[in-house]
Amino acid sequence: MRLLTVWSLLSLSALTWLPQFAFASVLAIDYGNDYIKASLMKSGVPFDVLLNKDSKRKISSVVAWKKGDRLFGQDAFNLASRFPSDTFLSLKLLQGAPFDAPEVAYYTQVSTAEVTESARKTVSLVQSDGTKWSAEELVAMQFAYIKHLAELVANEKVTDVIVTVPSYYSQFERDAIADAIEISGLRTLALINDGTAVAVNYAMTRTFPTPEYHIIYDAGASGIRATVASFTTAADPKTGAQGTHIVVGGVGYDRSTGGVELDRRLREILIEAFNTKHKRELREDKRGMAKLWKEAQRVKAILSANTEATSTVESLAWDIDFKTKVSRAQFEEVCGDLRLRFAKPIEDALKNAGLTLDNITSVILTGGSTRTPMIQAAVKTAVGEDKIALNVNADEAAVLGAALHGASLSRQFKTKPIKVSDISLHDIQVSYSAAPSSSNTRPRSITTLIFPAGSKVGTKKVLTFKRKEDFALYLDYKTPVAPGFPTRMLEVELGNVTEAIANLTERGAVDPVVKATLTLSESGFVSVSDAVAYGEIKDESITGKLKEFFGGASSSSTDTVTDSAENVPPRDSETTTSASAAPEKEKKPAAPVENTIPLSIEVKFTTIPPMTVDEKKRARGRLRAIDAEESAKSRREEARNTFESYLYRLRDLLDEDNAETPFKKCSQPKERQEISEQLQESFSWLFDRGDLAETSQFLDKRIALETLEKPIIHRYQEIEAFPQALNNSQMWNWSTRLFLTEARQNLTAETAAELPSKWTKEELDGLEKTLREHEAWLSEWVEKQKGVKPNEDPVIETAEMKARAKVLENHLQRLWKRKIPKALKKPKTTATTTTEAPKETGVDAEGGEPEGAAGEERVEDPLRGDEEQQVPLQEEDRPHDEL
Numbered sequence: 033m034r035l036l037t038v039w040s041l042l043s044l045s046a047l048t049w050l051p052q053f054a055f056a057s058v059l060a061i062d063y064g065n066d067y068i069k070a071s072l073m074k075s076g077v078p079f080d081v082l083l084n085k086d087s088k089r090k091i092s093s094v095v096a097w098k099k100g101d102r103l104f105g106q107d108a109f110n111l112a113s114r115f116p117s118d119t120f121l122s123l124k125l126l127q128g129a130p131f132d133a134p135e136v137a138y139y140t141q142v143s144t145a146e147v148t149e150s151a152r153k154t155v156s157l158v159q160s161d162g163t164k165w166s167a168e169e170l171v172a173m174q175f176a177y178i179k180h181l182a183e184l185v186a187n188e189k190v191t192d193v194i195v196t197v198p199s200y201y202s203q204f205e206r207d208a209i210a211d212a213i214e215i216s217g218l219r220t221l222a223l224i225n226d227g228t229a230v231a232v233n234y235a236m237t238r239t240f241p242t243p244e245y246h247i248i249y250d251a252g253a254s255g256i257r258a259t260v261a262s263f264t265t266a267a268d269p270k271t272g273a274q275g276t277h278i279v280v281g282g283v284g285y286d287r288s289t290g291g292v293e294l295d296r297r298l299r300e301i302l303i304e305a306f307n308t309k310h311k312r313e314l315r316e317d318k319r320g321m322a323k324l325w326k327e328a329q330r331v332k333a334i335l336s337a338n339t340e341a342t343s344t345v346e347s348l349a350w351d352i353d354f355k356t357k358v359s360r361a362q363f364e365e366v367c368g369d370l371r372l373r374f375a376k377p378i379e380d381a382l383k384n385a386g387l388t389l390d391n392i393t394s395v396i397l398t399g400g401s402t403r404t405p406m407i408q409a410a411v412k413t414a415v416g417e418d419k420i421a422l423n424v425n426a427d428e429a430a431v432l433g434a435a436l437h438g439a440s441l442s443r444q445f446k447t448k449p450i451k452v453s454d455i456s457l458h459d460i461q462v463s464y465s466a467a468p469s470s471s472n473t474r475p476r477s478i479t480t481l482i483f484p485a486g487s488k489v490g491t492k493k494v495l496t497f498k499r500k501e502d503f504a505l506y507l508d509y510k511t512p513v514a515p516g517f518p519t520r521m522l523e524v525e526l527g528n529v530t531e532a533i534a535n536l537t538e539r540g541a542v543d544p545v546v547k548a549t550l551t552l553s554e555s556g557f558v559s560v561s562d563a564v565a566y567g568e569i570k571d572e573s574i575t576g577k578l579k580e581f582f583g584g585a586s587s588s589s590t591d592t593v594t595d596s597a598e599n600v601p602p603r604d605s606e607t608t609t610s611a612s613a614a615p616e617k618e619k620k621p622a623a624p625v626e627n628t629i630p631l632s633i634e635v636k637f638t639t640i641p642p643m644t645v646d647e648k649k650r651a652r653g654r655l656r657a658i659d660a661e662e663s664a665k666s667r668r669e670e671a672r673n674t675f676e677s678y679l680y681r682l683r684d685l686l687d688e689d690n691a692e693t694p695f696k697k698c699s700q701p702k703e704r705q706e707i708s709e710q711l712q713e714s715f716s717w718l719f720d721r722g723d724l725a726e727t728s729q730f731l732d733k734r735i736a737l738e739t740l741e742k743p744i745i746h747r748y749q750e751i752e753a754f755p756q757a758l759n760n761s762q763m764w765n766w767s768t769r770l771f772l773t774e775a776r777q778n779l780t781a782e783t784a785a786e787l788p789s790k791w792t793k794e795e796l797d798g799l800e801k802t803l804r805e806h807e808a809w810l811s812e813w814v815e816k817q818k819g820v821k822p823n824e825d826p827v828i829e830t831a832e833m834k835a836r837a838k839v840l841e842n843h844l845q846r847l848w849k850r851k852i853p854k855a856l857k858k859p860k861t862t863a864t865t866t867t868e869a870p871k872e873t874g875v876d877a878e879g880g881e882p883e884g885a886a887g888e889e890r891v892e893d894p895l896r897g898d899e900e901q902q903v904p905l906q907e908e909d910r911p912h913d914e915l
Contacts, residue, residue, distance in 0.1 A: 058221060058442055059182045059193040060435035061175065062229070062428075063209070065124040065253035065292060066400070068093050068174060069428055071435040072182045072190070073445060079435070081428050082181055090427060094121040095173050097159060102662060104177045112322040116144035117160040119322065122292060123174075124254050126155045126167040128204035130640060133516025138288075142296050142325070144318040152641055154208075168212045168643060169651050175216035176655060192221040194438035196430050197556075199225035199257055200285045200457055202513040203521050206556055207642040215643075215651045221438055223555035226250055226430045227259030228280055228454050230398050233433030234424055235276045235450050240265040244393045245281075245385075246421075247378060249411060250430075251401035253291035258284045258377035260385040260392075268449065275449030281387065282486070283457050284380025287514055289373045291401040297366050298358070299328035302343055305356040312350065320349030335360045336403050364406050374407050375414035384486060394421035398429050459485045459510035460521075460558055462550065467498055481510065483552050490554045492561065497546040502529045505548060507558055518639035524548075524560045527632035532565035541567025541627055563631040664727070671730040672722060678734055679718070682711050682741070697822045698747040707740045743825070750826045754817070757830040761810055761837040768803045768844050772796060775847070788853040799843055806840045 057074035067090040070082040081089045084105055096108035096119040103111060112119040122143055129135045131149040139155075140147060148164065150156040156164045175193075182190045197209055206223055213220050227248040234246070240263040248259040260282045268275050302324050306314045314320050327345050334341035339360045348354040378395070382388060395415050401407055403426070412420060425432075437452065439445035460483040466476045482493055497503070503526055509519045529546060536544040544567030551561040643651070685695040686708055696704070714733050717725075775796055782789040813828040820827055 056188065056444060057182075057186050057190050057192070058435065058438040058445075059179065059190050059218070060195075060431050060438050061178055061193060062196045062226065062431035062434060063124065063171070063174075064093060064400075065122050065290075066093055067091060067427070068178060069431040070178045070182065071431045072185055073435050073439040073442075074186050075444065077185060079432075081431065082178070082185065084181060091178070092121075093123065093174060094119060095170055095177075096120065101665075102173070102658065104174060109326070112144070112326065113319055115160070116318040116322040117146060117158075120145050120157055120165075120170050122253075123167055123171055125292070127171070128202065128206075128208035128640060129155060129167075130516055130518070131155055133514070135514065135516060142292055144322050144325075152643070154640060166643075166651070168208050169215060169654065171209070171212040172215035172651065172655060173658075175212060175218060176659075179216060179218055191217075191219045192438070192442075193218040194222045194224055194434050194441075195220070196226040196229050196434050197223050198252075198255060198285070198287075199227055199259065199283045200255070200287060200513070201556070202458065202509070202517060203556070203558060204517065204640045207640075211643045211648060215648055215655060217652070220555075221441060224434050224437055225259070225280075225283075225454055225556075226252075227257050227283065228261070228278070228452060229430040229433035229437065230396065230424060231259065231261045231263075231278050231280070231433065232437050232450055232452065233429040234396060235263055235278060236433070236436060236448060238263075238276075239274065240276065245387060245391050246393055247381060247395045247415075249378065249395050249397050249399075249402065251290065251374075251397075251399040251404075251407055253295075253400065255285060255287045255290045256374065256377050256399075256401075258381040260381045260387060273449060275451060277451045277453070279453045280455050282381045282383065282385030283455070284377035284382075284384065285457075286373050286377055289370055291404075293370070294367060294401065294404065295325065295328045295332060298332050298363055299324050301358055301362065301366060302328060302331075302354075302356065306348065306352075306354050309356075310352055312352075314349055317349040323348055331358055332363075332404070335363055336405060360405065367406060371406065371410055374410035378411070378414055389415055389419070392419060394423075395419050396421045396424055398424055398426045400427060402426055454489050454554075455485075456483055456487050456489055456552055456556055457485055458513055459483075460487075460552070461508055461510050462495065463506040463508060464497070464503060467500075482507075482550055483558065487552060489552055489556055492549050492551045495548045495550065497548070498543075499529055499546045500533050502527050505560060507550075507560075520639045521558060523636040523638060525632075525634040525636065526563050527634060528629075529565065529631060532629040532631060533567075535629060536565055536567040536569075536627065539567075539626060540569045542569075543567065546631065560633055560635075563633055565629045565631060567627050569627050668727040668730070671727045672718075672725070675714075675730040675734045676718065678737070679711060679714055682707065682737065686711065694748050695744060698751070699744040700823050703740065703744060707737065710737055710740060747822065747825065750830055751822060753830045754826075757833040757837075758810075758814065761806070761833055764837050764840050764844070765803065765807055765810070768799065768840060771844060771848065772800055772803070790850045790852055791847055795847060799847060802840055802843050806836055809836060 057072060057077075060071045060073070062069040069090050071080065072082055073079065083089060084091050086106070088106070091105040092109040094105065094108040094112075096103050096111040096115060098111055098115060098118070108119060109121065112121070120143070122139065125135055125139045125142075126147075130153055131147075136147060136155055146158040148156050148158055150164075150166055154167065156166050157170065158164050179190055179193075193213060195209060195213060197206060201209075209223065210220050227250055230248045230250065231246070234248075243262055243264045245260060245262050248257075248261060250257045250259070259280060262279045262281060264277045264279075265274055266277065267273065299321075303314050303321075306312070306324075314324070323345055327343055331341045331343050335358070341358050343354070343356050343358060345354045382392075392415070395411065397408075397411070397420065402411075408420075436447055436450070440447050440450065459481060461479050462482045463477055463479045466478050468475065480495075482495075495505075505524045505526065507521045507524070509521065512519055526546065526548065533544050533546075544565055547564050547566050548560055549562040551557075551559050553559070685693065686704060714737060717733065721729075775791055779789050779791060779793065779796065810833075817826060817828045
């Protein structure tokens with residue numbers, strides 16, 4: 033259960049005010065019995081199926097251990113034949129199942145893992161070393177692995193997830209999935225029925241001008257489901273935007289007829305063939321059974337396309353090679369009793385929806401087992417071949433539909449408006465003791481069908497009770513949801529009733545009652561979300577009496593049920609929202625009502641309890657410890673591999689047979705000898721102690737060798753970098769000298785013309801001094817460097833060359849970037865003997881040119897030819913050639 037008690041950590045009501053960045057990405061997981069498919073919705077990431085490290089689009093639903101190393105996916109599945117007691121598959125069959133349920137006994141027929149009863153009366157699995165894991169913990173490991181893959185793609189933390197579940201899943205099974213999600217470090221955004229998810233995927237690229245009915249026929253490994261859904265496209269009355277409305281009308285299912293049962297029966301054919309031929313009982317050999325399970329799946333795939341298949345397994349058991357032929361007819365014969373059951377879910381779904389095949393547009397096939405010819409034939413016979421549709425991806429439709437639905441719950445994504453209305457499949461009733469009319473009245477129990485099968489999810493109902501004392505509500509399934517499963521979901525104690533009723537009576541309330549709100553959440557969880565004591569308080573004013581006279585009603589002495597269409601968020605850690613509503617801003621709490629008093633709610637689980645907060649914390653701690661251990665092991669292996677590769681590289685450099693290599697040219701015999709001795713010691717240590725060494729020891733050993741190699745590498749790097757550093761220094765020498773030559777010419781011309789200059793003579797002299805010092809230093813040390821051998825340390829470092837060149841560069845840049853000062857205007861003088869030159873000549877009375885006229889000279893900067901500065905010169909001082 034996901035109730036607001038000590039059993040929960042999060043609540044949906046809290047989700048409605050989470051900031052938008054809380055939904056930066058949404059992970060969708062289609063958790064199947066055989067394979068997991070995942071999809072990540074994130075801005076900037078293509079909308080597609082998530083790939084694993086091997087670029088596979090689907091991941092085997094298996095977790096396994098190989099001598100302490102944990103593996104997932106196909107790597108884990110391949111270990112089953114070698115480590116059958118440490119390989120755990122088909123865990124979906126065990127979700128929320130009581131240990132004594134037939135489902136657990138069936139699991140032992142298809143899996144070689146050892147099972148045991150947990151403290152919660154559910155199933156735990158045992159490794160070969162005795163370590164016990166609950167089914168929720170093993171599923172959580174797989175979810176955490178998918179989370180890791182998603183974070184590699186998203187390049188950020190991924191927390192929110194939507195997971196597909198079979199529509200027939202009970203509260204116990206949904207609790208188990210939600211617990212596994214929380215243990216894995218994820219947060220449940222929603223649980224969505226897999227048939228509904230496929231319907232969303234089908235509607236992604238389609239519009240429905242007229243209503244259509246389709247059947248989603250999902251034949252998976254763990255069971256068969258048929259979902260009747262109506263599709264309607266209409267304009268939103270508020271926004272006018274076209275949106276699609278999907279309404280689930282009916283569902284039929286068979287929990288025990290799926291791909292797993294077909295695999296089991298095919299393996300039985302192979303077992304009997306081995307036992308008959310070799311007179312041995314193969315069922316006694318776990319490795320042989322694990323090998324044959326894998327072989328049965330392979331042969332089934334071949335028989336889907338061929339009428340005959342050859343099964344060959346080397347050293348199946350007791351070093352015996354196994355080979356036999358299996359025909360499709362033989363396989364279908366042993367499955368003959370299942371033929372009528374393949375199409376039965378379609379009939380049940382139509383009946384529950386109140387429709388016939390004439391109303392159905394198509395039957396959409398999805399799920400891996402729909403590729404099996406006998407299932408296809410059964411469906412075609414039941415509905416007609418013309419209604420069969422193969423227009424969705426049988427493997428990926430559910431996860432892509434779930435991803436789109438999850439994105440619609442977030443404001444971060446703008447998706448096609450698709451509203452989903454789903455239903456619950458099981459009759460849910462509430463029981464309680466009738467209020468005694470007298471002290472001698474025998475106690476009797478009242479049972480009310482509160483959520484009949486077919487009730488819409490996301491609704492609530494309010495029960496009204498005439499009570500004066502504390503009492504309990506019992507929520508049950510009317511019939512067992514599966515063989516061996518209990519009907520009782522939870523017990524709810526409503527407390528503080530006596531005090532609340534007395535308080536209301538003192539306030540003047542007339543016939544106060546107790547109101548309990550029962551919620552069926554969007555994800556299919558049932559809970560008592562609220563309970564209050566309520567009473568109408570009489571208004572003694574004249575207006576109040578008139579209202580009571582004309583509109584008052586007498587209260588009933590019996591308990592009543594009130595339906596409410598509004599969606600009420602569950603008071604639990606289930607983090608689902610309505611498919612038609614995005615999270616809203618936090619609403620201000622309503623003002624307290626004097627005629628309403630909240631009651632205490634205490635939840636008890638007497639059959640299959642979900643994991644408590646402490647249990648989930650311990651499980652999360654165990655997974656984190658494994659993650660930390662694996663991370664440390666990974667770092668150690670990486671350090672060892674890097675160290676070993678480094679040793680072999682050094683060995684190749686020291687090889688005497690090699691020609692004159694840069695390493696040998698830059699090293700001295702003594703240095704090579706020291707490295708060789710240290711290298712031999714490192715190899716010996718690696719072979720003797722490498723398996724037991726810590727990560728730090730590999731790093732220390734490598735650092736010791738790198739210290740000896742560092743001077744040689746430094747010499748080589750200096751030899752490589754010296755030409756470029758020298759060229760850079762000489763370039764700045766040349767640029768500075770060119771600048772000084774032109775700057776001094778301009779300074780002379782400007783001084784003669786009594787014009788302001790950018791530089792003074794002292795500044796140019798200072799730059800020339802810096803230049804001469806740099807040239808002298810460079811000439812001296814470059815000459816010394818010429819006599820240094822390649823295996824000797826350089827006398828001049830390129831770093832120092834760059835630093836000294838930088839000093840000259842900065843000095844030059846300071847002068848070059850200086851702006852031209854503005855010229856001071858000379859006062860005009862008048863003379864009677866002077867005649868004014870014509871204006872069109874552009875010259876003044878003294879024969880000079882005005883500022884900005886043709887007398888201005890454009891001088892290019894010596895360092896940046898694309899930038900020009902204007903230096904005014906007198907005509908007689910202009911050089912004959914442009915600079």
